[in-house]
Amino acid sequence: MDMWTKFAKTGYEDQDWPQLLNHELNVVPIVKGLDPLNISLVENDPFHDTCDDVNTTSGVVRGQVVQVLDKDVDQFLGIPYAVPPLGNLRFAKPQPIQKPYPDIIDATKPKNWCIQPINIPGLNASEDCLVLNIWSPSSASNELKPVMFWIHGGALVLGSIFQDIYDGSVLATRDLVIVSTNYRLGQFGYLYGDREDAPGNVGFYDQLLALKWVKENIHQFGGDSDQITIFGESAGSWSVSAHILSPLSKGLYKRAIMQSGAHLYNKDNDVVSKAEALSRAKQIAKQLNCSETEDWLQCLRKVDANELSKYSRNPTYPVLGTEFLPISAQKAFETKKFNSDIDLMAGINRDEGSMFINGFIKDINNMTLQDFTTGVKGLDAVYHGIDTQKVSDYYLxxxxxxxxxxxxFAFSDLVGDLALKCPTYSFAKQFAIAVKDMHRVYFYELFY
Structure with missing residues (x-):
């Protein structure tokens, strides 16, 4: 946590941590153990004091003070940053809130998760989910603080900022302002209709609008709009890489942190073409009895949200060749068409593949050599063009x-390298080569 917060504040210049330069392989191992049992986190007091009301472009927001690590933090949960994407706004770019809410926005309680294909008792999921959380140190200081903007993971099909693991209050005790944002998932965020009102990648557009909202409003919460670091994990990290590549995100942030994920894995097959995306959308329309209508997209807008969510792919792939993501990472780095005016920190974990094994091996506790071979062939169906024999020989x-x-263990290493380790390192390395030491680039591997 120290290295992330120091990087967000200063860009992190440390003689003991060599930068990832364009001619050197510099990966810093992190092996220090953690002792979470000795950390006292948020005090569970239902009677927290409310903090001062804050004026924003969405309206007046009322949060509350929470005590974390013996420090007071102002917490604001579920601030709307866009018009709810309901009805004709399903599949469309998010619309900014033009007129502030007339009543005070209650930001003391969690709001809706975005619709996703999981069934969790008590889960409040809705298409009306475009909200963000903010944590800021309770302080009378007039000095604006660096901002960290979090994008959650979940294969672009799962997750929410209201998961307990994404509570940003602890980070805020490091004298930072922390923001996290919901964005549309699965078909709601990435269905492509080849039309202006269904351009694909609207989940990324949600993140983009939230980032613009932060740029415009974060000073009201004590944050410095010129010191924004975007960061995310897994699909959140993939999203960060997309914002590094997208011309629409230029100038909205100063630094980026990528944790286990990037657009560069699978030989650019982690995206789909517009033609393939449109074909998939029309196939869904057919399955939902919308293909015979003159306006199949309008028909899909009327389908029950929970029913439509069942057709979300895991993982969900963004659409390439669009306004948000015009060219692939490979081509972007080759042609220098990416946001190069930032500092970058990227990293991976030792056992990245452990969470994916069950998707390829039926009985991991009694795994055989034949299971390994079958698993590699299964990987080839996802990561096209694997030389299964060479891969097996190498990892065995x-x-x-x-x-x-x-x-x-061997199969876990293989999957982790394919899905997360290699693409994250490759992205950071190619970024470093392209910026030619003009900006700081760091890379780490967590071994704990």
């Missing part, structure tokens, strides 16, 4: 293939 070198545990 010096592995006792009669031991299920060792086979599992």
């Amino acid at each position: 070198k010096n592995v006792n293939t009669s031991k299920p545990l060792y086979l599992r």
Whole structure:
């Protein structure tokens, strides 16, 4: 946490941490243990004091004070940053709030998750979900503080800023203003209709509008709009890489942190063409009895949200060749058409592949060599063009293939390298090569 917050504040210049330069392989290992049992987090007091009301372009916002690590933090939950994307706004770019809410916005309680294909008892999910959270140090200081803007993960199909693990109050105790944003997921965020009112990638447009809202309003919460760091994990990290590539995001942030994910894996097959995206959308329309109508897209807008969510792919792939993402990462770096005027920190974890094994191996506790081979072939169906024999030989070198545990470790390494480690490192490396030491670039691997 120290390295992320220091980077957000200063760009992190440390003699012990060499930058990822265009001619050197500099990956800093992080092995220091954590002791979460000795950390006292948010005090669970239902009678928190409200903090001062804050004027924003959305309206007057009322939050509350929470005590974290013996410090007071102003917490604002569920501030709307866009018009609810309902009815004809389903699949469309988010619309900014033109007229402030007349009543005080209650930001003391969590709001809706965005619609997603999971069934969690008590989960409040809705298309009316375009809100953000803010945590800022309770302080009378007039000095504006650096801002960290969080994008959650979940394969672009799952997740919410109201998950407990995304509570930003602890980070705010480091004298920073923390923001997290909901964005549309699955078909609601990425269905492509080849029309202005269904341009695809609207989940990214949600993030973009939230970032613009922060740029315009964060000074009211004590944040410095010229010191914004965007950061995210997994699909959130992929989103950060997309904002680095998108011409629409230029100038909205100063630094970026990518945690385990980037657009560059699978030989650019982590995106779909407009033709493929349109074909997939029309196939969904057919399955939902909308294909025979003159306006199949309007028909899809009337489908029950929970029913439509069942057709969300996991993972969901963004659309390439669009206004937001005009060219691939490879081409962007080759032609220098990306947002190069930022500092970048990127990193990975040791056992990235462990969470994906069950998707390819039925019984990981009794894994056999045949299971490994079958799993590699399954990976080839996703990561096209794998030389299955060479890959197997490489990852099974010096592995006792009669031991299920060792086979599992080997397959975990393979999946982690393919899905997260290699693309994240490759993106950071190509960024470093392209900026030619003009900006700071760091890379780490967490071994704990």
